[in-house]
Amino acid sequence: MNKSLKTFLKAAFPGQYELLRDGYIHRKRLQRKREEYEKCRLPERACHLHGLFIRHDGGVYPCCLIWNDPDMRIGHINDPDIYEKIAVFQEQCYCKNYKLRKTFPGEKASYELLNIEVSLACQGKCVMCCVGAPDWHGEYNYYDEVTRILERCKPERIVIQGGEVLIQKKTLEWLHKTRKRFSTEFSLVTNGNAGMEMIDVVEDLFDEVCVSIVGFEPETYRKTMGMEMSATIRFCEELAKRGKVRVYPKYLMTPTGIHESDLFLNWAISTGFKTVFLAEADIISYLNMETPDQFWQKIIDRTGQDVRAMLIKNRNKMMEKRVVIDCESAVTGLFGITDEFIAKNGLEGIVVRSERGMGIVKVTGLG
Numbered sequence: 445m446n447k448s449l450k451t452f453l454k455a456a457f458p459g460q461y462e463l464l465r466d467g468y469i470h471r472k473r474l475q476r477k478r479e480e481y482e483k484c485r486l487p488e489r490a491c492h493l494h495g496l497f498i499r500h501d502g503g504v505y506p507c508c509l510i511w512n513d514p515d516m517r518i519g520h521i522n523d524p525d526i527y528e529k530i531a532v533f534q535e536q537c538y539c540k541n542y543k544l545r546k547t548f549p550g551e552k553a554s555y556e557l558l559n560i561e562v563s564l565a566c567q568g569k570c571v572m573c574c575v576g577a578p579d580w581h582g583e584y585n586y587y588d589e590v591t592r593i594l595e596r597c598k599p600e601r602i603v604i605q606g607g608e609v610l611i612q613k614k615t616l617e618w619l620h621k622t623r624k625r626f627s628t629e630f631s632l633v634t635n636g637n638a639g640m641e642m643i644d645v646v647e648d649l650f651d652e653v654c655v656s657i658v659g660f661e662p663e664t665y666r667k668t669m670g671m672e673m674s675a676t677i678r679f680c681e682e683l684a685k686r687g688k689v690r691v692y693p694k695y696l697m698t699p700t701g702i703h704e705s706d707l708f709l710n711w712a713i714s715t716g717f718k719t720v721f722l723a724e725a726d727i728i729s730y731l732n733m734e735t736p737d738q739f740w741q742k743i744i745d746r747t748g749q750d751v752r753a754m755l756i757k758n759r760n761k762m763m764e765k766r767v768v769i770d771c772e773s774a775v776t777g778l779f780g781i782t783d784e785f786i787a788k789n790g791l792e793g794i795v796v797r798s799e800r801g802m803g804i805v806k807v808t809g810l811g
Contacts, residue, residue, distance in 0.1 A: 484538045488545040492533045493553040500561045502586050508559045509539055521589045555599040560590055562615045564607040568635050569670025570658060572698060572725050577607050587618040594626060605633035610642050619649050636676040643682055652690040655680055659701035660708040668700055684715055694721035699730045703743055706750040713758050713767060722771045748779035755791060762794050769795045
């Protein structure tokens with residue numbers, strides 16, 4: 445919205461400017477979204493017939509990547525016609541892999557994944573929490589509704605996330621009952637900051653665990669996540685040693701922890717995890733990249749150099765153990781992990797790229 449239009453609207457519609465402005469921005473966003481959708485040449489798929497994301501507030505979405513887009517909300521889990529809404533859902537959306545299309549006549553649903561966000565209750569205090577879990581004081585009461593939708597959809601895999609699931613007594617009680625009713629794989633997204641008494645619980649309830657780690661020095665971790673890093677490291681290493689569940693550590697880079705990426709990578713490779721994720725929390729939006737001394741660019745470049753050296757150094761070990769380092773495309777861009785670098789150093793199949801937020805979804809078969 446240009447300056448002259450702002451001035452006109454404020455003068456012509458006093459008291460209504462904010463409403464008109466928001467409507468204008470929304471229309472422009474939809475127009476840009478339609479234009480990008482039309483240009484997209486990816487394979488088309490009715491994603492809402494293959495996967496669903498159910499938010500903590502009961503909102504139903506075709507994918508966890510668009511949980512904060514109100515236009516992509518199919519309906520509410522309590523809607524009496526929610527399955528009809530899913531069947532006729534028609535919106536414009538695309539990711540790295542697919543272009544969303546409407547359901548074809550007679551097309552049947554076949555769910556590969558249901559991603560369930562339960563209570564946002566969490567012991568962590570992550571400074572960049574996108575769902576506001578540290579300040580959440582609500583209640584979650586959709587266990588029965590989620591059970592019914594699981595019975596109806598019969599997904600191949602179920603992902604459970606919060607908040608922090610491992611501190612939620614009601615969620616764990618529900619999972620103990622639910623796990624017995626479904627012969628499907630259960631995945632957990634967690635901060636892993638749990639006591640050793642939770643190891644048996646995790647092994648009883650889940651087939652795979654994705655552990656988010658933000659910062660890899662104790663003080664960085666404490667300042668960013670509000671917890672002690674040692675508990676998370678013990679938890680991950682014990683699960684890996686016992687080998688009853690698949691464990692996927694995920695390093696989420698922030699400005700205060702980006703320079704510790706190679707420390708995390710060294711630990712993850714040494715510990716023997718089969719799949720390791722490198723992701724970033726929209727770092728550039730936090731940084732001033734235009735300072736005269738190029739401070740942040742130097743930090744990123746030096747860290748990228750160390751990460752690339754770590755990958756080269758451990759190539760044979762990773763190949764022998766069939767380790768995969770899954771990097772978000774933004775991370776490979778920041779660290780100079782180009783196709784040429786991967787090919788030159790024989791890292792094909794070891795270092796792979798994925799879209800933002802795919803994480804556990806990619807592991808569980810939708811990426």
